[in-house]
Amino acid sequence: MNMFNLFEKYLNTQTFSNIDLRYLDTNFIPNRLPHREREINLLAENFGTALMGTPPRNIFIYGKTGTGKTAVTRFVGRELINYSDEKRISFIYMNCEVKDNSYSVFETIGNSFSGEQIPFTGWSFDRLYSTVKKKIDQWNGIVIVVLDEIDKFILKNGDDVLYQILLLNSELERSKISIVGITNDVKLSDFLDSRIKSRLNEEKVVFSPYTSNDIFDILKDRVYLAKLDNYVSDENLKLISTLAAQENGDARRAIELLKTSVYIALSNGEKALNEKYVYLARAKMDSDAIAESIRMLPVQSKILLLGIALLYESGNTQVNTGEVFEAYRNLAIAAGLPVLTPRRITDMLSDLDMQGLVSAKVKSLGRYGRTKLIDLSIPVSEVKKVILQDENLSKLNNYSLPKQSRLL
DNA sequence: CCTCCACCGGAACGTGAGGAGT
DNA sequence: ACTCCTCACGTTCCGGTGGAGG
Numbered sequence: 001m002n003m004f005n006l007f008e009k010y011l012n013t014q015t016f017s018n019i020d021l022r023y024l025d026t027n028f029i030p031n032r033l034p035h036r037e038r039e040i041n042l043l044a045e046n047f048g049t050a051l052m053g054t055p056p057r058n059i060f061i062y063g064k065t066g067t068g069k070t071a072v073t074r075f076v077g078r079e080l081i082n083y084s085d086e087k088r089i090s091f092i093y094m095n096c097e098v099k100d101n102s103y104s105v106f107e108t109i110g111n112s113f114s115g116e117q118i119p120f121t122g123w124s125f126d127r128l129y130s131t132v133k134k135k136i137d138q139w140n141g142i143v144i145v146v147l148d149e150i151d152k153f154i155l156k157n158g159d160d161v162l163y164q165i166l167l168l169n170s171e172l173e174r175s176k177i178s179i180v181g182i183t184n185d186v187k188l189s190d191f192l193d194s195r196i197k198s199r200l201n202e203e204k205v206v207f208s209p210y211t212s213n214d215i216f217d218i219l220k221d222r223v224y225l226a227k228l229d230n231y232v233s234d235e236n237l238k239l240i241s242t243l244a245a246q247e248n249g250d251a252r253r254a255i256e257l258l259k260t261s262v263y264i265a266l267s268n269g270e271k272a273l274n275e276k277y278v279y280l281a282r283a284k285m286d287s288d289a290i291a292e293s294i295r296m297l298p299v300q301s302k303i304l305l306l307g308i309a310l311l312y313e314s315g316n317t318q319v320n321t322g323e324v325f326e327a328y329r330n331l332a333i334a335a336g337l338p339v340l341t342p343r344r345i346t347d348m349l350s351d352l353d354m355q356g357l358v359s360a361k362v363k364s365l366g367r368y369g370r371t372k373l374i375d376l377s378i379p380v381s382e383v384k385k386v387i388l389q390d391e392n393l394s395k396l397n398n399y400s401l402p403k404q405s406r407l408l
Numbered sequence: 409c410c411t412c413c414a415c416c417g418g419a420a421c422g423t424g425a426g427g428a429g430t
Numbered sequence: 431a432c433t434c435c436t437c438a439c440g441t442t443c444c445g446g447t448g449g450a451g452g
Contacts, residue, residue, distance in 0.1 A: 103436075122428035124435065298439090321415065344440055346416065362416070366450025369414030411452080422441075429434080 023225035024259035026252050029074050030225065034217040035210060036068050042205050043076040050080065050089050050142045055176035058200050062186050063207030066250030069182045070148055072207075077144065088141025096153035102161045105147070106132050113139050133168055140174040151185035159192050166199050209249030215241035218251050219258055228262065232273045236261070239278050257281055290378050293355055294386045300340055301348045302387045303331040303396075308358060309383040310401050312376050320371040321346070327401055335395050349374065 022028060033040065046056050063069045077091040092112045099105050103121065110118045110132035118131060136143060145165065147153065153161065162179070169177040179200070181188075186206075189197060210218070219237045223229060240261070244254030260281035265273045297305065307327035311319045319327075325342055332339045340348075349372070352358045360372045376383070388397055 101437080119428065121426075121437090122435065300439095340439095341441060342415085343417085343442080347440095350417090362448085364448035364450085365413080366448075367411085367413060367452085368450075369412085370448065371415060409452105411450105412447105413450100414447105416446080418443105418445090420441105420443090423439090425437090425439105427435085430432085 018227050019231070020226050021259065021262070023222055024255055024262070026255050029071050029078070030221060031075075032221060033068060033071055033075055034221060035214040036072050036207075039068070039072050039205060039207055040076060043072060044079070046203060047076055047080045047144065050144070050178075051084060051087055053087075053142070055142050056144060056178040058179045058181075058202040059205060060181040060183065060188070060200075060202045061205050061207065062183055062188070064184055064209055064248055064250070066248070066252035066254070067207040067209055068251060069207050073146055073148075073180060073182060077146065080144075088139065090139070090141060090143045091146070092143065093146040093148065095148045097149045100153060102164060103128065105153075105161050106164070109143075109145060110135055129164070129168065133171060136168075136175045136177070137172050138174075143175060143177045144180060145177055146180040146182065148182040149184070150181040151183040151188050154188065154192070159196050162192070162196050162200065166196065210245070210251050211249065212238075212241045212245035215244050215249065215251055215254045219254060222255060222258065230272075231265075232258070232262065236273045236275070236278065239275060243278070243282065253285075257285065260285055287382065290357075290382060291386050293357065294383065295389075297352075299337065299390065299392050300332070300344075301352065302390060302393065303335060303337065304328045304345060304348050305352060305357060305383055306387045306393075306396070307331050307401075308374060308376050309380045309387075310399075313380050313384075314401060318373045318375060320373055321349070322371065324349070324374060330402060331396065331399070334399055335393055337392075 023030075043059070046059055049056050061069050061073065074093055077093065080089060081091050090112060092109055094105065094108045096105070099108050103123075103125065106125075106128050107118045107120055110128070113135040115135045115138065116131060118128065123131075147161075162181075165177060165179060179202070181202070192200070216237055219241060220234075223232050223237065237258075240254055240257050244250055244257065247253060257278065261273055261278045264281055264284070265277040268277070270277070294302070294305065304324070307330075308319060308324055310331075311323060311327050316323070321342075325345055328345060329339050349358070349360060353360045356377055358374050359377050360374045362370065363373050364370045387393060
């Protein structure tokens, strides 16, 4: 094969050298957020008091993924800081999926201020707390702390952080903290301690999903910024926004779909985007997401999943916990890995279920006990392909399960 | 109506890794 | 070198349970 041919298609894309795909990044926050005017104004009114020296009310933002919660919040925050001039306002944003324990939340807050650097682990909580308190008070101003995806945090750790931040706030003498919580979960406040709820006394803002037309406008803006006007047609955008609207009006996914479509079309040397690439991109995104979530699994979960896949491959349509454990055990031994207890396996199965890789239902078989019936939600071939890439599992390449002694 | 299967899933605890301070 | 901290991952122990068969 001629190496020059291999790269030729990339050379062709030079025609579009003024294109700037950074504007299709989902983290990019534009200066215009179409169809979120109401939400922007609500937040601006709330944050605005900070400019007059009054700490904003605590606020909780509800809405599904890709409804612009994060973008709007960061946008308004950015504007606030731009307007604040001499005013002492600090805007601290963090994603609780990354900062997933009290320690790192406080560490992030603390390290937003000058002074002693706090290590990302190691300190006792008391020391951390008092250092953060000292730093904030020395700074002397209003602090807005944004906790994005706070529902995931609370599900995992409980609502202690909120209490700790509220406590910190009440102990501050010169500064004040306002909390902004961003969540997908409408029922979040059910999980909050009533003591915390009353002290939070928060305002609520709900972001509704975008319609297909809303998404079209958002995409149109991005296309303009990225200088893709001549590459992407309105029909393309209509298709993408319709697809995205079907998937819960998630603008983030719509932008990603646009970006992926354009990438694929460009690297195929196309002079313009067409429908075919949109569908290709969508298929690619789906299978990438699955492959990625399988790849990220710990090795023990991988062989568990592989076990389920092999059971399927050998003709089963639904398998129960007992069979799965047996298959898992054989694979673990064959791979030279320790065999974990059934208790651990149930937890791992629940994880796989939550990730949507399998679906499991408990079913009672009366006299014959109770078990979980497990369905594999993804193609067997995909599972095998990705899992067998794991270097620790190379021994399993041509492995097949021993014959089941018990017939169904 | 009761039993009893084959597993579910909560609670408590152990271990070892990763990092910091002294 | 030693202590202190937190977290992820696993184990042990064990009470709980829907419903077919008696």
